[in-house]
Amino acid sequence: MPERKPRKDAVRNRAAVLAAADDLFARCESPEAITMADVAAAAGVGKATLFRAFGDRTGLIRALYEARLEPLRNAIAAGEPPLGPAxxxxxxxxxxxDAVLCFKFDNRHLALALEGTGSxxxxxxxxYTRWHRTLRDLLEQIPGFADGAADSGxxxxxLLAATRADLVEHLVRHEQAEREEARAQLAAFTARVLGVG
Amino acid sequence: MPERKPRKDAVRNRAAVLAAADDLFARCESPEAITMADVAAAAGVGKATLFRAFGDRTGLIRALYEARLEPLRNAIAAGEPPLGPAxxxxxxxxxxxDAVLCFKFDNRHLALALEGTGSxxxxxxxxYTRWHRTLRDLLEQIPGFADGAADSGxxxxxLLAATRADLVEHLVRHEQAEREEARAQLAAFTARVLGVG
DNA sequence: TGCAAAGCGGACCCCTGGTCCGTATCGTCT
DNA sequence: AGACGATACGGACCAGGGGTCCGCTTTGCA
Structure with missing residues (x-):
């Protein structure tokens, strides 16, 4: 079956692009400000290399996002409680x-760029679908959800909508919320939804 | 003080543009598909007229949205219960x-176009800030919110995030939700947050 | 060492938001 | 009514960003 291993200059370039893009998105403010040409230049690479490696702009951002996402995914799938399955x-x-919120908070630039592609x-x-499915399944195991009138889906x-990147960004920029504040607020809201406390 | 009344060809053109844009956005799928040139052509008007009247693309969409929004705003500000202040x-x-959800549902094209501008x-x-303020103030009058740990803001x-246009669109397109279904789900969720039932 | 094949890069295309300026229309003042 | 400044019109024009093409280079296998 295919899956021929790529040439090593290709992997080197791919890594360079990823690093450059990460850096650019991190320091620049609105993600729309940075262009594909910028990334290519910063990585010391031609534009076509960008598009060959990632398809299109969205593909590049998604690749960055997925890379950052991996630890979180692992922690959810096989980590220790309270995040893990046990x-x-x-x-x-x-x-x-809380973990999703923290992730969105710490990677707002990328999350914003990704949600903002519009495409x-x-x-x-x-x-998202993974988080949603997990969350829905958990809710259904909580007495009062499955049997209540509420639809777990x-x-x-x-609940996930409360962690939307642009909301987080708004809280931070226009309501001067700190990380811990945001976490506490989301935790309180979640508790209320779950009927705890 | 200024506020000179505009020439009547200007108001006629403005109305024509509004009508044409409304129509185009309504029938076309993804709002990004329709361009300013399209709107101008459909309205039988030059592009510059568009930009002179509305500033930029976002301004045009906002004008459409605000127009549709007016009845809802009135109903909230001075309508009868349960929506009105009494x-x-x-x-x-x-x-x-519920009213916001219905509005977003019935005007998804515009809401999507507006939220999707990215700018x-x-x-x-x-x-949004009006809805948010109203909602926050109401929540604060409910026993268990102001004094509870939860932050009303x-x-x-x-709660408003649960009515985001792209979420509504997703429910409709990919989960085949009907209008009444969506309303019922939001109502159930709201009741749970309020601690009712 | 030879030689496909895979990869490279930057000039190039296209499309869209936004502007410019010569021309037409409006409204007012006499 | 006629004339004249102000206002608006419209389509040619510009800028710039995403995405592609193709002649050239590098790689890796025999």
């Missing part, structure tokens, strides 16, 4: 939301 | 969220 739903739901809905991204969407 | 907070909160965060739009954001 935790009880009632403690895992807040932990998951594709954030709701079709594979990482919608509740999962609604 | 209602108790506990019935007005769900009513407000400006949805959280800075004046109508964040809770208002979170």
């Amino acid at each position: 935790a009880t739903p009632l403690e895992r739901v807040p932990a998951l939301l 594709d809905s954030p709701y079709q991204a594979t990482h 919608f509740a999962a969407h609604a | 209602a108790t907070p506990l019935e007005r909160v769900p009513a407000l969220l 400006d965060s949805p959280y800075q739009a004046t109508h 964040f809770a208002a954001h979170a």
Whole structure:
């Protein structure tokens, strides 16, 4: 089956592009300010190399995002409680939301860039659907959700919506919220939804 | 003080543009597909007229949106219960969220176009801040919010986030949700947040 | 060492938002 | 009514960003 290993200059260039893009997105403010030509120049590479490696602008951003996402994915799939699978739903739901919020907070530039592409809905991204499915399944295991009138699928969407990158960005920039503040607020809201406290 | 009345060909053209844009956005799918030149052509007007009347693309979309928004704004500011000011907070909160959801549902094309401009965060739009303030104030009047650990401001954001246009669009297109289904789900979620039922 | 094949780069295309300026229209003042 | 300044019109024009093409270079295998 295919999967021929790529030439090493290709992997070197790919890495250079990733690094350069990461750097540029990190320091620049609005993600739309940085262009593909910028990234190519910063990586010391031709534009075509960018597009050959990542398809299009969205592909590049997605690649960056996915790379950052990996530790979180692992922690959720096979980590320790309260994030990992061994935790009880009632403690895992807040932990998951908190972890997602932290991730969005720490990677706002990328998250913003990704949600802001406009070309594709954030709701079709594979990482979103994974979070959503996990969250919905957890909610269904909590007494009062499955049997209550509430739809777990919608509740999962609604809870995740509270971690939207542009909301986080707004809280930080225009309401001067600190990281811990945001976490506390989300935790309180989550607790309320879960009927805890 | 200024405010000279505009020439009547100007108002005629403005109306024509508004109508044409409304129509185009309504029938076309992804809002990014329709260009300023399209709108100008459909309205039988030069491109410059568009930009002179609305400033830029975002301005045009905002004008359309605001126009549609007016009935809702009135209903909230001076309508009858449960939406109007005479209602108790506990019935007005769900009513407000339901009304916003319905509005977003019925005007998804515009809402999507507006949130998707990318140039400006949805959280800075004046109508958003109005909804947010109203909602926050209502929540604060509900026992268990002001005195609870939850932050009403964040809770208002979170609740409104459940009505985001792209979420609504996702529910409709990829989860085949009907209007009434979506309303019921949001109502159930809201009730849970409010601690009702 | 030879030689496909894979990869490279930057000139190039295209499309879209936004502007300019000569011309037409409006409205007002006499 | 006629004339004249102000206002608006419109389509040619510009800028710049995403994405592609193709002649040249590098790689890796025999």
